[in-house]
Every structure is written in C-alpha cells, then in structure tokens.
Amino acid sequence: MTHPTGWGLIGASNVAREWIIDAIRAQPGGEVRAVLSNDAGRGAAFAQANGIAHHTTSLQDLLSRRDIDAVYISTGNRLHVEQTIAAARAGKHVMCEKPLALSVEDASEMVRVCNHAGVVLGTNHHLRNAATHMAIHGLIEDGRIGGLIAARVFHANFLSAALQGWRVNDQDGGVILDSTIHDIDTLRFLFDENPVSAFAMTQSGRLARDGIEDGIMAVLRFPGDVLVQIHGGYTTPFSPGGIEIMGERGIIVGRDCMSQRPIGTVSVRDADGEHEIPLKHHNLYHRAFGLFTSAIHGDGRPAATGEDGVASLAIALALRESARTGREIGINVP
Ligand code: NDP
Numbered sequence: 001m002t003h004p005t006g007w008g009l010i011g012a013s014n015v016a017r018e019w020i021i022d023a024i025r026a027q028p029g030g031e032v033r034a035v036l037s038n039d040a041g042r043g044a045a046f047a048q049a050n051g052i053a054h055h056t057t058s059l060q061d062l063l064s065r066r067d068i069d070a071v072y073i074s075t076g077n078r079l080h081v082e083q084t085i086a087a088a089r090a091g092k093h094v095m096c097e098k099p100l101a102l103s104v105e106d107a108s109e110m111v112r113v114c115n116h117a118g119v120v121l122g123t124n125h126h127l128r129n130a131a132t133h134m135a136i137h138g139l140i141e142d143g144r145i146g147g148l149i150a151a152r153v154f155h156a157n158f159l160s161a162a163l164q165g166w167r168v169n170d171q172d173g174g175v176i177l178d179s180t181i182h183d184i185d186t187l188r189f190l191f192d193e194n195p196v197s198a199f200a201m202t203q204s205g206r207l208a209r210d211g212i213e214d215g216i217m218a219v220l221r222f223p224g225d226v227l228v229q230i231h232g233g234y235t236t237p238f239s240p241g242g243i244e245i246m247g248e249r250g251i252i253v254g255r256d257c258m259s260q261r262p263i264g265t266v267s268v269r270d271a272d273g274e275h276e277i278p279l280k281h282h283n284l285y286h287r288a289f290g291l292f293t294s295a296i297h298g299d300g301r302p303a304a305t306g307e308d309g310v311a312s313l314a315i316a317l318a319l320r321e322s323a324r325t326g327r328e329i330g331i332n333v334p
Helices: 014-025 040-049 059-063 079-087 104-117 131-141 174-189 284-296 306-325
Strands: 005-010 030-036 054-055 069-071 093-096 121-123 148-154 197-204 213-222 226-233 241-249 252-255 263-268 273-274
Touching: 005 014, 014 030, 014 069, 014 079, 014 284, 030 040, 030 059, 040 226, 059 079, 059 284, 069 284, 079 093, 079 104, 079 121, 104 121, 104 306, 121 284, 121 306, 131 174, 131 241, 131 252, 131 263, 148 174, 174 197, 174 213, 174 226, 174 306, 197 306, 213 306
Parallel strands: 005 030, 005 069, 030 054, 069 093, 093 121, 148 226
Antiparallel strands: 148 241, 197 213, 213 226, 241 252, 252 263, 263 273
16 A cells, blocks of 8 residues: 655665665655755765755754654664654654664663654664565474574674774674674564573674674573574674574574575475475565554554564673673563
8 A cells, every 4th residue: 555654864874875765765655855964064965865855954853844754763873762752752753773772771761752652663673574584483483393492693794894983983883782683683583582691702803992892602592491692793704694593303594694685595404304495585674664664554563663672672782791791691671
C-alpha cells in the first residue's frame, strides 16, 4: 500500500548517503524532505548531492516542518538521545541508529518518551533483515538441528581509511558499540532470548587510540547453558564474516552473512550430509524501512524496536564492563 511519508534526516552521514536515502525512496510514497547538519556548508553540499530540497542547521527548524512525519537519526552516538527525545516531543516517528545511546538509562528514557508521545521508535539493526538470518531463524524455530548447544560469530574485518574517524578516535566509538552490537541483536533475533551473562577481552592500539577497542573476543551465555563466541574487530583484512549454530542433531553454517549487502549462503550439516538452503536475497535496509513505514501507519512493528535497541545496548555495555574488569558480568535487560 502507498503511504505518503515525509522524512527528515538528522545527520549528514555516510550511512544515510550510502544506504538510507535509497531505502526511504524505495518505499511507495517515501520522500526525503530535509537534512540537518551542524555545518551549513556540509548540509548544503549533502542536500545538493542527494537531491534533497531543504537543509538546515537547526533541529527545531527541521522538527517544526509539517511535511516531515518521521526522522532518521544518524549523528554521532552521543547525540541520539536528545535528538530522539526532541523529535518524539515534536510528534515525529524516529528510526534511530545504534547504539541508541551510551547508557541503558538514556536508551530506556528514549523508549519511554516515544511511547508517551505515541510515536514509533525503531533501531536500525539491519542484520535481522537479511535473507540469511531470516532463514537461520526459521531453521532454528523448526527444530532442524535440535536443541541448541553453542554458536560462533565471525564479524571482524578491516576498517577502511574513510571510516577511521570517530570509530577509532572517540570514546563513543570502538568496535563493540559500532559492530558487535549488531551481532548481539542478531543473536537475540535468532534465539528469541537475551543472554544471561557476558565475558570479553578486547584489543586496542593497532588502529584505535589506546583505550578504544579495535578487536574483541567475547562469550555470551544464553539460557539453557548455550554458549556463543563472538570475534569482532577492525584490524583483520580478508577475514570472512559468518555464523555457525551447533545443535544436538546438526549445524547451521552461514557464510558471508554479517554484511550490509544482500549476500551470503546458509547450509545445514547433519547426518544426511550438507544441504544449502535456497535463499531469495533482498536489500536489508529496504526491508527495515518498509516495516518501519508500515508500523508508523498502524500496521505491525519495526524489524528492531526501541526495546530491542535498549537490549542490544545493555548487552554491549556488559561486554565492555567485562573487558574492563576481567570478570563475567551478569546481564539484566530492562
Ligand atoms: P559519519 O561519520 O559519516 O557521520 C556522523 C556525523 O559526523 C554526521 O552527523 C556529520 O555531522 C559528521 N560528519 C560527517 N562527515 C563529516 C566531515 N567530513 N567532517 C566533519 N563532520 C562530519 O558516520 P556514519 O555514517 O559512519 O555513522 C553514523 C551513525 O550511524 C552512527 O550512529 C553509527 O553507529 C551508525 N551506523 C549504522 C550502520 C548500520 O548499518 N545500521 C552503518 C554505519 C553507521 P553533521 O550531521 O552535523 O553534518
């Protein structure tokens, strides 16, 4: 169904330029009406390069526009809280980038204010929209490999020079809040559960400033004594991304599936051999913005809700806390 939906972009960011403007315009009736940047020149250049009619440096100016129904927030991570709360109070629906905030308290407040204002809050965890992960979820749900025992996630790569800004220099960067948080969301989606505890060791100093992690090896314990190992990082060129889920009767193997692009394969290995699961790939962000658009027009929920964003942040911060203290950290998702 066509839903005319006017969008404002809060943040003249790389991810908006590369993926999200296209995803908004892929929705019937989806239009990008304005962009906010702190820098008037950068905002003007971004608007012109991307065919956006209006640009502004004032959040109030953008939020007071009556032709904007929803905003997409992709500014620096420490700005998401106040921008989400301001947008909700102005009656705009919010698709916010991860991490929703830098503390669980702030992220929970974002959810509370959006609920109170009657607007939809989505978290842009793209991976749960991938055909690969949707297929893996179905296989687990159907009991194809029996009861779960363990899993491994490989999501380490090499951060391109163009992306070596805040990710490796700022305290709100680092691989956990940037990338491992997506793995956490994917695991929550696949298992339909939250982990109960976390342990992590991190690396720093190869690409990131000291004190900001550029590599992580982590273990999450899920209910039922299911252990999950995660490797994430910015410093290892040529490493393939993937996931393996081990059950009592077989293994699900996902290859090249920790990607923003619609790629990858899924197979099941069991007593009958190895079988590749047929997949019909689609653009992950098109699906995410499609579900979000339906949700703001009263139909269904975003792929990842605000509550999902609070949960992924709580678990990501538990990993950071474990790396800092050297202890296994119990997780209480609010
Ligand atoms: P960028 O670094 O491209 O943009 C972040 C902010 O930096 C922008 O809001 C912009 O400020 C400012 N900025 C951009 N270019 C410049 C420049 N040349 N000089 C000075 N400032 C600049 O960030 P990303 O697109 O990589 O990430 C943005 C958010 O999106 C983060 O929260 C990140 O975690 C998330 N993200 C999510 C992804 C996903 O797939 N879900 C993928 C990648 C990122 P201003 O708006 O004021 O111009």
